[in-house]
Amino acid sequence: MERQAKPFVKWAGGKGQLLADIRSKYPTELGKRIDKYAEPFVGGGAVLFDVLNNYDLREVYISDVNRELIHTYTTIRDNSGALIAALADMERAYNAPNADRATIYYNARERFNSLKLADSNGVELAALFIFLNRTCFNGLYRVNRKGEYNVPQGKYAKPTICDADNLRAVSEKLQRVTAVCGDYKLSRNFIDDHTFAYFDPPYRPLTTTANFTAYAEGGFDDSEQASLAKFIDDIATKGAYFTASNSDPKNYDERDDFFDALYCQYTITRITATRAINAVGNGRGRVSELLIARPHDRIL
Numbered sequence: 001m002e003r004q005a006k007p008f009v010k011w012a013g014g015k016g017q018l019l020a021d022i023r024s025k026y027p028t029e030l031g032k033r034i035d036k037y038a039e040p041f042v043g044g045g046a047v048l049f050d051v052l053n054n055y056d057l058r059e060v061y062i063s064d065v066n067r068e069l070i071h072t073y074t075t076i077r078d079n080s081g082a083l084i085a086a087l088a089d090m091e092r093a094y095n096a097p098n099a100d101r102a103t104i105y106y107n108a109r110e111r112f113n114s115l116k117l118a119d120s121n122g123v124e125l126a127a128l129f130i131f132l133n134r135t136c137f138n139g140l141y142r143v144n145r146k147g148e149y150n151v152p153q154g155k156y157a158k159p160t161i162c163d164a165d166n167l168r169a170v171s172e173k174l175q176r177v178t179a180v181c182g183d184y185k186l187s188r189n190f191i192d193d194h195t196f197a198y199f200d201p202p203y204r205p206l207t208t209t210a211n212f213t214a215y216a217e218g219g220f221d222d223s224e225q226a227s228l229a230k231f232i233d234d235i236a237t238k239g240a241y242f243t244a245s246n247s248d249p250k251n252y253d254e255r256d257d258f259f260d261a262l263y264c265q266y267t268i269t270r271i272t273a274t275r276a277i278n279a280v281g282n283g284r285g286r287v288s289e290l291l292i293a294r295p296h297d298r299i300l
C-alpha cells in the first residue's frame with residue numbers, strides 16, 4: 001500500500017485536528033471534474049497532504065510568504081536523498097549520549113540565520129529548517145526585526161529529526177506540485193472553474209493583545225482580511241470552489257459581525273477547535289472557529 005504523507009513540520013495554526021470538519025467541505029466532484037487544487041497559505045500543509053493522499057489531481061499549486069518554508073518543500077520534492085542524509089547526521093549528533101544539545105541548537109540557529117540572510121537555496125538551509133522546527137520551543141517560527149529566527153531551544157527527550165519514511169512519501173506526493181514563495185494573490189491565474197482552493201490565512205486576532213500573526217515578516221490586518229474576501233469573491237465568480245478558515249470574533253464579542261458581513265453570500269459553519277489561548281492563562285481551551293465555503297449546490 002502507498003504510504004500516506006503527513007506534514008513534515010509542526011506549524012502554528014496547523015489544521016490536523018480539524019481535518020474531519022474541513023473534509024466535509026471538499027466539493028463532491030474533487031478528483032473528478034474538479035481536478036486542480038490550490039492552497040495559497042500552505043504553512044505545514046495538513047489539508048494539502050490530506051488532499052494529495054486521497055485524490056488524483058491534474059495540477060496542484062501551493063504558496064506561502066515564508067521563503068525558507070517553501071524552499072524546504074522544493075528541497076523535499078527535488079532532493080530528498082541529500083536532505084534525509086543531512087537530517088540523519090543532525091539527529092545522530094543531537095540524540096547522542098552526553099551531547100551538548102544547547103550548543104548544537106544555538107550553533108544550528110546561527111548557521112540557519114546566516115544562510116537565511118544570504119538567501120541561500122541549498123540543502124543545508126532546508127535541513128536546518130526542519131532540525132530547528134523539531135528541536136525548538138513548541139515548533140514555533142518567529143523572527144526578529146532583522147529577520148533572524150529567534151526561537152529558543154525546546155526540551156524534548158528524544159526528538160525525531162529525520163523521519164525518512166515520511167520525507168520519502170512527501171517527496172513522492174509533491175512531484176507534481178508547483179510551490180511558489182510569495183503572496184496568495186499570485187495564485188489568481190492558476191485558479192479556475194476546475195479548481196478547489198483552501199485558504200487558511202493568518203487568523204484575525206481575537207483580542208488586541210493576541211499576536212497570532214507573527215509567522216514571517218509582515219502581518220495580516222483587517223484591511224488585508226477584506227482584500228482576501230474580495231479575492232475569494234473573484235475566484236468564486238470564475239466558478240472555483242473554495243473553503244476558508246478564520247477565527248470567530250464572536251468568541252469574545254457576540255456583536256462582532258466582521259466575517260459574517262464580509263462573507264455574507266457564502267455558507268459559514270462554526271466548528272470547535274482546541275487552541276492555546278492567552279485569555280485563559282497558559283492553558284489550552286476550546287474555541288469556535290469559522291469555515292466559510294461556497295455552497296456546493298449553488299452556481300454563483
Ligand SMILES: C[S@@+](CC[C@H](N)C(=O)[O-])C[C@H]1O[C@@H](n2cnc3c(N)ncnc32)[C@H](O)[C@@H]1O
Nearest residue numbers: 011013014015041043044045046065183184200
Ligand atoms: C494559519 S497558517 C496556515 C497553516 C496551515 N493550514 C497548516 O495546516 O499548517 C498561515 C500561513 O500563511 C502564510 N502567509 C501570511 N501572509 C501571507 C500572504 N500574504 N500570502 C501567502 N501566505 C501568507 C504564513 O507564513 C503562514 O504559513
